[in-house]
Amino acid sequence: xxxxxxxxxxxxxxxxxxxxxxxxxxxxxxxxxxxxxxxxxxxxxxxxxxxxxxxxxxxxxxxxxxxxxxxxxxxxxxxxxxxxxxxxxxxxxxxxxxxxxxxxxxxxxxxxxxxxxxxxxxxxxxxxxxxxxxxxxxxxxxxxxxxxxxxxxxxxxxxxxxxxxxxxxxxxxxxxxxxxxxxxxxxxxxxxxxxxxxxxxxxxxxxxxxxxxxxxxxxxxxxxxxxxxxxxxxxxxxxxxxxxxxxxxxxxxxxxxx
Amino acid sequence: xxxxxxxxxxxxxxxxxxxxxxxxxxxxxxxxxxxxxxxxxxxxxxxxxxxxxxxxxxxxxxxxxxxxxxxxxxxxxxxxxxxxxxxxxxxxxxxxxxxxxxxxxxxxxxxxxxxxxxxxxxxxxxxxxxxxxxxxxxxxxxxxxxxxxxxxxxxxxxxxxxxxxxxxxxxxxxxxxxxxxxxxxxxxxxxxxxxxxxxxxxxxxxxxxxxxxxxxxxxxxxxxxxxxxxxxxxxxxxxxxxxxxxxxxxxxxxxxxxxxxxxxxxxxxxxxxxxxxxxxxxxxxxxxxxxxxxxxxxxxxxxxxxxxxxxxxxxxxxxxxxxxxxxxxxxxxxxxxxxxxxxxxxxxxxxxxxxxxxxxxxxxxxxxxxxxxxxxxxxxxxxxxxxxxxxxxxxxxxxxxxxxxxxxxxxxxxxxxxxxxxxxxxxxxxxxxxxxxxxxxxxxxxxxxxxxxxxxxxxxxxxxxxxxxxxxxxxxxxxxxxxxxxxxxxxxxxxxxxxxxxxxxxxxxxxxxxxxxxxxxxxxxxxxxxxxxxxxxxxxxxxxxxxxxxxxxxxxxxxxxxxxxxxxxxxxxxxxxxxxxxxxxxxxxxxxxxxxxxxxxxxxxxxxxxxxxxxxxxxxxxxxxxxxxxxxxxxxxx
Ligand SMILES: Cc1cc2nc3c(=O)[nH]c(=O)nc-3n(C[C@H](O)[C@H](O)[C@H](O)COP(=O)(O)OP(=O)(O)OC[C@H]3O[C@@H](n4cnc5c(N)ncnc54)[C@H](O)[C@@H]3O)c2cc1C
Ligand code: FES
Numbered sequence: 059x060x061x062x063x064x065x066x067x068x069x070x071x072x073x074x075x076x077x078x079x080x081x082x083x084x085x086x087x088x089x090x091x092x093x094x095x096x097x098x099x100x101x102x103x104x105x106x107x108x109x110x111x112x113x114x115x116x117x118x119x120x121x122x123x124x125x126x127x128x129x130x131x132x133x134x135x136x137x138x139x140x141x142x143x144x145x146x147x148x149x150x151x152x153x154x155x156x157x158x159x160x161x162x163x164x165x166x167x168x169x170x171x172x173x174x175x176x177x178x179x180x181x182x183x184x185x186x187x188x189x190x191x192x193x194x195x196x197x198x199x200x201x202x203x204x205x206x207x208x209x210x211x212x213x214x215x216x217x218x219x220x221x222x223x224x225x226x227x228x229x230x231x232x233x234x235x236x237x238x239x240x241x242x243x244x245x246x247x248x249x250x251x252x253x254x255x256x257x258x259x260x261x262x263x264x265x266x267x268x269x270x271x272x273x274x275x276x277x278x279x280x281x282x283x284x285x286x287x288x289x290x291x292x293x294x295x296x297x298x299x300x301x302x303x304x305x306x307x308x309x310x311x312x313x314x315x316x
Numbered sequence: 317x318x319x320x321x322x323x324x325x326x327x328x329x330x331x332x333x334x335x336x337x338x339x340x341x342x343x344x345x346x347x348x349x350x351x352x353x354x355x356x357x358x359x360x361x362x363x364x365x366x367x368x369x370x371x372x373x374x375x376x377x378x379x380x381x382x383x384x385x386x387x388x389x390x391x392x393x394x395x396x397x398x399x400x401x402x403x404x405x406x407x408x409x410x411x412x413x414x415x416x417x418x419x420x421x422x423x424x425x426x427x428x429x430x431x432x433x434x435x436x437x438x439x440x441x442x443x444x445x446x447x448x449x450x451x452x453x454x455x456x457x458x459x460x461x462x463x464x465x466x467x468x469x470x471x472x473x474x475x476x477x478x479x480x481x482x483x484x485x486x487x488x489x490x491x492x493x494x495x496x497x498x499x500x501x502x503x504x505x506x507x508x509x510x511x512x513x514x515x516x517x518x519x520x521x522x523x524x525x526x527x528x529x530x531x532x533x534x535x536x537x538x539x540x541x542x543x544x545x546x547x548x549x550x551x552x553x554x555x556x557x558x559x560x561x562x563x564x565x566x567x568x569x570x571x572x573x574x575x576x577x578x579x580x581x582x583x584x585x586x587x588x589x590x591x592x593x594x595x596x597x598x599x600x601x602x603x604x605x606x607x608x609x610x611x612x613x614x615x616x617x618x619x620x621x622x623x624x625x626x627x628x629x630x631x632x633x634x635x636x637x638x639x640x641x642x643x644x645x646x647x648x649x650x651x652x653x654x655x656x657x658x659x660x661x662x663x664x665x666x667x668x669x670x671x672x673x674x675x676x677x678x679x680x681x682x683x684x685x686x687x688x689x690x691x692x693x694x695x696x697x698x699x700x701x702x703x704x705x706x707x708x709x710x711x712x713x714x715x716x717x718x719x720x721x722x723x724x725x726x727x728x729x730x731x732x733x734x735x736x737x738x739x740x741x742x743x744x745x746x747x748x749x750x751x752x753x754x755x756x757x758x759x760x761x762x763x764x765x766x767x768x769x770x771x772x773x774x775x776x777x778x779x780x781x782x783x784x785x786x787x788x789x790x791x792x793x794x795x796x797x798x799x800x801x802x803x804x805x806x807x808x809x810x811x812x813x814x815x816x817x818x819x820x821x822x823x824x825x826x827x828x829x830x831x832x833x834x835x836x837x838x839x840x841x842x843x844x845x846x847x848x849x850x851x852x853x854x855x856x857x858x859x860x861x862x863x864x865x866x867x868x869x870x871x872x873x874x875x876x877x878x879x880x881x882x883x884x885x886x887x888x889x890x891x892x893x894x895x896x897x898x899x900x901x902x903x904x905x906x907x908x909x910x911x912x913x914x915x916x917x918x919x920x921x922x923x924x925x926x927x928x929x930x931x932x933x934x935x936x937x938x939x940x941x942x943x944x945x946x947x948x949x950x951x952x953x954x
Contacts, residue, residue, distance in 0.1 A: 070865055088589045088702075096816070097592055103814045103869070108860055111868055113382065115555040117595050119696065120480055121386040143699045168526055169866040176503065179383050183495040187488035188447045192367040192765045195438070195445035199402065202456025212449040212474060215481060219385055248447045 122218030184263035226280035229269035347372035357384030360740025361541030363764030369493030392479020420748020550823025574744035582717030669711035749898025811856030
């Protein structure tokens, strides 16, 4: 198939950036979107033009490294699919495709389609863990976890941290990402000791970097792993509940469950 | 050079315990006086950095991705082994030890493997405590599945995303230490040189991939946890960024490279579809629990698979290996598939695959059960091929997947360079000549959470009172200079061919001559071809742009240059090992029915190679393997 690409090119964080147009004379339906970009890059290099920079690593839809806005939609037209897993059979001969980086205040552009998502790491650092030091764990089966809780926790834990939710949100909010981790750990018995301090610390760290959520729900639509906005509602409830709890105990990070 | 494994003496089951007692310790209040560099944030690196940080050491953690969570461990699908015996099916530490030694075709160190089996049970406890959402039964207790090379069910899993969940557990433990201030994080940084002073590892030189800045970091000890080198084949199941640069640079500085030719070709991957192919996608081994592998009995049968009657299908693994059937180890399954395709029985338009069929399982268990077990894998298959695996059997073919070889380490996981530790897939590890499924995650986490944190003090204790080396010292300046010179050289060639062009060529040569089947003539051809390709590369590669900003071609160029040197060593090792064992199959050495034929008399050793200069043959050092508890025999899965 023949395609025309309009690709965002930006030399660096302080460069203004602009669209450039490239013809793709022979894309094949079995190629992934990134393999199609590889082919474009090979021809750019052959013509002595700087290849298009884009992030990627696993190319299996799991590392969360790739992320391109394709025709206005993070990760493109196919639901529950990362850019690397999007195959060209989802496009038609003659299509013009617009290719842009994630656009969000918290994710500044590094170059072309590459952005800096380290604000996500900062949210996890604020409390996205169970503080179980190595060696201190009890026998694994000593604490049964109801299958339904384990399954729901896994639904949340499936987040790949790609940032599509933020890119899709008109406010550039990170509620879906944050609530997925709050939900994952909060649903498990192992996560209870820090349940309330975790949600407060993570939400407050998130607010330092990201916009606020006004319930558009675009994030769920864009999420390649289909993470549900119900986790956002759950996080909001937990946050409020935590705030009503004993402030002194909360400050010591030791509220516990009630 | 005499290679000392430093494996403790005494009864096998007591070795690790008594070793831990004998290791010198660093007292808690002294730990903050030590700086430790950990390169890599996969299961091995993240678990090590987190645990060392918790212990109180000053840790610096490096990775080339934009977040530590994206290390390639995240892509592991199927599961992690542990000798919990929750199924009451006869498992034990000793059985896991035995299966691993046998699966590795008797080319691993007994003491290490036993330790790994012992620690396996603690790993599951640790991960559950961190909130890893392993699959559970309705009782709320942990579920298990079966993997190849074992007759017990000991594999723990989290849907088809076990690696992701274990990686996130380790990443979160690391994040906790970053917040606590014990670990400094350097993302989008690539290690390009190891610095050695007075024969000891003193630090590393890194390039900031965003700004191009080249800086030095010094420490009392350097830990490499930089993963495997399967991307030497270009097409592999590895992530695109997987590379050999960190361990290759260390090898050039004197660290021995052990068993480079032990590479694992995974039997169940999606076959190549065209020239533009950038990687191969694994379909987890767990699928062999329920999938049956077959080809049509008639090589010219072009009917669609559903219309081929049972009696005209050859379930060749079930036929040849009745007791392990579809769950034979990977090397055995891969070679069997290759034999079928080479003999013309391949399926698909390119006749380059075999069927993995879930028809029987779906009619026995129902679609919903299969969906719950493998839903995400089926979805991935459908995305990539455009075919529905619930309706049509999957097409699969072997692909490079894992590297058992790596830097040589002793029982403490220290290389022959004092102060340089190597953990996870980057070391030559505990898997001998073939790794069993679900054992890499186990090894990475054993190394990082439990082994290294217990053994590193043996070395550090001797350095108490000494500051870490001066990063402005001459060895560091020299190493930085070498990195700058190399970056400048790559940018200055301005040749006519892209980096990928060279990488694909290298991969094709290795796949053809040093892949699933190897012979002396082919290996000699490959050695000559790679030598001239390397020369061509340094004269004709085209790397555009500059070194002062994000330049992905430049990153790739450095990695491919190292892969070419490694490719030569791989062939040299494969050529010298005149036997077949595990993943290393020398066509000259096979049994009458085509199975690998070892030569224990002459080759029961670890081949550890010393770098002697670019394009020059490396020098061989041997660590003899002694088997006290398991008697090496011809592996049989029939
Ligand atoms: C598709 C797939 C599925 C798998 N499934 C399973 C499974 O089900 N069970 C199982 O047991 N095993 C499985 N494996 C194998 C297993 O995933 C790996 O062996 C293991 O995760 C390797 O972990 P690691 O920590 O050693 O390295 P990795 O996870 O590869 O991490 C390497 C780290 O090193 C860093 N790094 C590398 N080079 C440099 C450099 N020069 N400078 C700075 N940083 C650098 C990277 O940034 C990264 O952080 C699978 C492998 C693949 C490819
Ligand atoms: S490259 Fe890993 S998710 Fe796309």
